[in-house]
Amino acid sequence: DQQVKQNSPSLSVQEGRISILNCDYTNSMFDYFLWYKKYPAEGPTFLISISSIKDKNEDGRFTVFLNKSAKHLSLHIVPSQPGDSAVYFCAARLGKAGTALIFGKGTTLSVSS
Amino acid sequence: GAGVSQSPSNKVTEKGKDVELRCDPISGHTALYWYRQSLGQGLEFLIYFQGNSAPDKSGLPSDRFSAERTGGSVSTLTIQRTQQEDSAVYLCASSPTLSGNTIYFGEGSWLTVV
Numbered sequence: 700d701q702q703v704k705q706n707s708p709s710l711s712v713q714e715g716r717i718s719i720l721n722c723d724y725t726n727s728m729f730d731y732f733l734w735y736k737k738y739p740a741e742g743p744t745f746l747i748s749i750s751s752i753k754d755k756n757e758d759g760r761f762t763v764f765l766n767k768s769a770k771h772l773s774l775h776i777v778p779s780q781p782g783d784s785a786v787y788f789c790a791a792r793l794g795k796a797g798t799a800l801i802f803g804k805g806t807t808l809s810v811s812s
Numbered sequence: 813g814a815g816v817s818q819s820p821s822n823k824v825t826e827k828g829k830d831v832e833l834r835c836d837p838i839s840g841h842t843a844l845y846w847y848r849q850s851l852g853q854g855l856e857f858l859i860y861f862q863g864n865s866a867p868d869k870s871g872l873p874s875d876r877f878s879a880e881r882t883g884g885s886v887s888t889l890t891i892q893r894t895q896q897e898d899s900a901v902y903l904c905a906s907s908p909t910l911s912g913n914t915i916y917f918g919e920g921s922w923l924t925v926v
Contacts, residue, residue: 705854731913742816742903742917743855788855792913799845799871800915804854 702726703791705803714812718776722789722803725770729791733800734763734774737786746787747774779810814838816918818904824924825894833889833921837906844887845907845915846879850900858902861887894925 704723712718720734730751735743749756749763749772756763762775776783786807790800817836825831837844846858857871861881872878876894881887891898901922905915 703854733914735917740919742905742919745914745916748913790855799857799860801857802847802855804852 701803702729703789703801703803705787705789705806707806708804709807709809711809711811712779714781714810715778718774718779718783718808718810720774720776720787720789720806720808722772722774723770724772724791726791726793727767727770728793729801731792732763732765732772733790733792734761735788735790735802737788737805743788776808779808781810781812784808784810816904816906816916818902818918818921820921821919822922822924824926827896827925828893830890830892831894831923833891833902833904833923835887835889835904835906835918837885837887837904838916841906841908841916842884843907843909843915844881845905846887846889847903847905847917848900849903849920850897855903858889891923894923896925899923899925 702725733748734746736746737743747758747761747763749765754765765772786805788805789803819834844861847855849855859879863884864881876892879889901920903920905917907915
């Protein structure tokens with residue numbers, strides 16, 4: 700059973716608009732959440748993260764929002780750029796040492812100019 | 813090296829053959845992880861190492877899969893008697909410590925079993 704779910708396999712957005720990528724999780728013991736970005740033929744690269752004690756973290760054009768009661772987080776990209784086109788993975792970590800990150804299936808973002 | 817290095821970058825093998833995939837983590841990183849991504853799937857966790865020890869091997873898909881790490885550095889993932897369903901990108905990642913929140917990925921080894 701998937702503990703981290705990205706229900707939208709793909710998202711298309713116009714350049715300059717906002718991209719919103721969503722992620723749901725089932726395990727309330729997750730204490731840290733991350734977003735990774737992956738271009739074709741490359742490994743995933745870390746984008747932004749948020750601790751479970753916060754509800755928002757912002758880094759330039761990227762903002763992650765966490766709603767613990769709904770077990771939901773989202774990544775906002777504003778404004779979207781064609782170079783943002785990639786697969787975005789949501790990941791979560793259990794609140795104890797010795798556990799690996801658990802990833803969702805990813806959402807493919809396409810930003811058109 | 814500056815980043816996580818994986819080899820080979822691409823491997824085509826015949827069904828039934830054994831393959832070895834190598835990962836060289838970022839220098840000084842004590843934690844090392846193996847994931848795989850099959851077509852249309854997310855990143856599936858396989859195994860992690862703290863130093864040379866792998867406390868949890870439950871993510872390995874079958875007993876045909878094994879991994880080891882020597883000298884607290886290089887790790888090898890071995891797949892015996894490969895099957896077509898083993899075709900995937902095998903991604904290695906490392907982090908400074910096991911409790912580190914961010915892990916850094918290599919570019920992956922693309923395995924195709926024909």
